[in-house]
Amino acid sequence: MADMVVGRDKCGEQRLVSLPLSRIRVIMKSSPGVSSINQEALVLTAKATELFVQYLATYSYRHGSGKEKKALTYHDLSNTAEESETFQFLADILPKKILASKYLKMLKEKKEEEEEEEERNNDEESDEAES
Amino acid sequence: MAERPEDLNLPNAVITRIIKEALPDGVNISKEARSAISRAASVFVLYATSCANNFAMKGKRKTLNASDVLSAMEEMEFQRFVAPLKEALEAYRREQRGKKEASEQKKKDKDRKTDSEEQDKSREEDNDEEEERLEEEEPNEEEEVDN
Numbered sequence: 001m002a003d004m005v006v007g008r009d010k011c012g013e014q015r016l017v018s019l020p021l022s023r024i025r026v027i028m029k030s031s032p033g034v035s036s037i038n039q040e041a042l043v044l045t046a047k048a049t050e051l052f053v054q055y056l057a058t059y060s061y062r063h064g065s066g067k068e069k070k071a072l073t074y075h076d077l078s079n080t081a082e083e084s085e086t087f088q089f090l091a092d093i094l095p096k097k098i099l100a101s102k103y104l105k106m107l108k109e110k111k112e113e114e115e116e117e118e119e120r121n122n123d124e125e126s127d128e129a130e131s
Numbered sequence: 132m133a134e135r136p137e138d139l140n141l142p143n144a145v146i147t148r149i150i151k152e153a154l155p156d157g158v159n160i161s162k163e164a165r166s167a168i169s170r171a172a173s174v175f176v177l178y179a180t181s182c183a184n185n186f187a188m189k190g191k192r193k194t195l196n197a198s199d200v201l202s203a204m205e206e207m208e209f210q211r212f213v214a215p216l217k218e219a220l221e222a223y224r225r226e227q228r229g230k231k232e233a234s235e236q237k238k239k240d241k242d243r244k245t246d247s248e249e250q251d252k253s254r255e256e257d258n259d260e261e262e263e264r265l266e267e268e269e270p271n272e273e274e275e276v277d278n
Contacts, residue, residue: 016223018145027139027173028195031180033188040197040220045179047219048204051212052175053146054153056168061154072154074163077171086208089178090171 017046024049056080056087139173146172179203 024046028037057072063083064076078097081090098106146169150160180195182203187195197220204212 016219016226018149019141020145023139023141024176027176028180030139031177031184034180034184034195035193037195038197040223041183041195041200043223044197044200044216044220045176045183047216048179048200048209048212049141049172049176050149051215052209053149053168053172055209055211056171057150057153057160061158069159070155070157071159071161072150072164073161074167077164077167089207090174093170093174094167 017043017050019046019049021046059084059087139177141169141172143169178207182206 021042025037025042028034028042028045056077060076060080061072064072064079074094074097078094080087081094082096143165147160147165150165150168154160179200180203183195183199186199186202186206187193190199192199201213201216204210204216
């Protein structure tokens with residue numbers, strides 16, 4: 001199976017696709033229910049993946065806060081996954097990051113809220129019981 | 132999914148190059164960002180494949196083809212990819228046709244050279260070998276064409 005699709009650097013020809021087809025094929029085959037993949041489908045998927053990488057990178061850079069610093073950061077990417085509908089499918093693998101201390105604080109606050117709620121419910125019940 | 136996305140990675144060097152070529156000059160890409168994009172690309176392949184497979188099944192086919200992939204892109208709302216993909220497909224088909232013709236020409240030339248001297252049997256074997264190479268090993272094929 002050809003690794004690179006047509007065109008060689010030696011002849012000065014431009015490669016149609018840079019990502020290795022064999023690797024793309026392995027990923028595709030791991031998808032349940034897929035029997036076989038014709039060569040054209042493989043080439044197009046590889047090409048589409050390249051376009052996707054370009055799109056994700058440029059979109060995240062343009063919309064991200066790293067722009068002023070001329071940098072692309074993980075934060076820019078997780079922002080994109082959260083805020084853009086097109087890239088929503090990445091939300092699980094590009095989660096937002098928070099400091100552990102912040103997370104613990106959030107858990108504590110949530111717990112306090114739940115306890116208050118329970119107290120209120122208990123009061124209501126005892127009110128009902130009396131009347 | 133049979134494998135976790137992390138186990139099905141694409142080569143870092145290639146991913147990095149694609150990112151660098153897409154972004155303006157001098158933009159720094161953190162290692163974390165690179166790794167994240169690589170993972171995202173793998174997930175994209177899985178998502179696209181699953182989507183394309185649905186189209187194949189709808190058409191009662193077991194083999195994913197080019198149109199399934201194009202339909203998947205539209206479904207996934209990557210409509211913007213369709214035009215460049217169609218161009219790439221055309222270019223690929225042209226190259227395939229070109230290689231096939233070049234290979235057939237080589238066969239004709241070879242046949243002319245070994246006309247009366249060699250046995251018919253060995254010529255058939257050569258042809259079979261070459262046909263097999265046509266299907267499997269594109270780079271080797273190209274070496275022959277270049278030479």
